[in-house]
Amino acid sequence: MKKLLRLFNWLFFITLGLIGFTWVVYLSADSSQKAAIEHKALDVIDKVREDQTTPDKVIRVLDKVADQTTIVTGEIVSAPTPDANAFAPYGEPKDNLGLKHLANIGYAVGYDDNLPSARWSSYRVFPYEDVHLKRPSSFYVDERTSAKVSTDEYVRSGYDRGHLTPNYVISVCYGAEAQKETFFLSNIVPQLHALNAGLWKDIEQRIVKRYVQRYGEVWVQVGPLYNTQPKMVGRLPVPDQFWMVISEYEKDKKGIRAIAYLVPHEEKWRDIELTRYIVSIRRLETLTGLNFFPKLPQPTQDKLETAVAPRAW
Numbered sequence: 468m469k470k471l472l473r474l475f476n477w478l479f480f481i482t483l484g485l486i487g488f489t490w491v492v493y494l495s496a497d498s499s500q501k502a503a504i505e506h507k508a509l510d511v512i513d514k515v516r517e518d519q520t521t522p523d524k525v526i527r528v529l530d531k532v533a534d535q536t537t538i539v540t541g542e543i544v545s546a547p548t549p550d551a552n553a554f555a556p557y558g559e560p561k562d563n564l565g566l567k568h569l570a571n572i573g574y575a576v577g578y579d580d581n582l583p584s585a586r587w588s589s590y591r592v593f594p595y596e597d598v599h600l601k602r603p604s605s606f607y608v609d610e611r612t613s614a615k616v617s618t619d620e621y622v623r624s625g626y627d628r629g630h631l632t633p634n635y636v637i638s639v640c641y642g643a644e645a646q647k648e649t650f651f652l653s654n655i656v657p658q659l660h661a662l663n664a665g666l667w668k669d670i671e672q673r674i675v676k677r678y679v680q681r682y683g684e685v686w687v688q689v690g691p692l693y694n695t696q697p698k699m700v701g702r703l704p705v706p707d708q709f710w711m712v713i714s715e716y717e718k719d720k721k722g723i724r725a726i727a728y729l730v731p732h733e734e735k736w737r738d739i740e741l742t743r744y745i746v747s748i749r750r751l752e753t754l755t756g757l758n759f760f761p762k763l764p765q766p767t768q769d770k771l772e773t774a775v776a777p778r779a780w
Contacts, residue, residue: 505536517739530681538777543722544770546763554589556686556714556723557762564756569611571648573641574632578653582704583614587690587757588631588654592679595639600646602634609653616652624700629658631689636675656691657705665736686714692754706732710751712759726776727751741779748772
């Protein structure tokens, strides 16, 4: 027993010594070296905090550790206070596609009747009471659209009715009537089940469960990306990829930061390395034909949209 205790003590002091040495190296390193050290440390941390068996309390602690690093914080761009209570911080995405703007209680949609499909869906998440409302059992034709897609068009298609703005976040933030509106088929696209119930759901839950706790108010723009000649299920186009832009305003620093994801439409249940899907917002603008922050001055947009977030938040 004494030998085991002695061994444990040695291992403990060796570990402390290695941590101390690493910290000294970190403090004396330049910015690129610090980023490399942070990446290595977060590679280890993420194996724990992204493991679904890890207790929530441990994840919260590790999230706080991650948020102290410069590669997770990223660049905060000076910007005015965002629009109060809006679904997008500086205006809904603008386009030259002739999209129909559909305003709902808890979210908005830019709908293309010609496809027919939403091109974007936009919502705001904020601290809430975790009230579990019953999920609506039906999807609804959106009579505001000319296409009037029906739920029968998804039957035996091989695809889920995939929400763009998720029903759960709207239910906890805006209530039952708002949740029901997320089942308008103007907010739904064909999505493979493994992605819909797997990786994509993980990202949605990450926002509503972890980002709100860490950052408070968060804005999300999300949408499908179609090939020039997309695969069709009946008259419904099947997305080739899905994109998401997440924004968060730092009040004490009077600035905005954002991160963008581009996820292939594949059967993907899990992936703890979300960083592999990060792209610049400017790339998404090029691919989608959308302008994501139309109320910001162009120099501010350029700074915010051309940078690529170093790592998933």
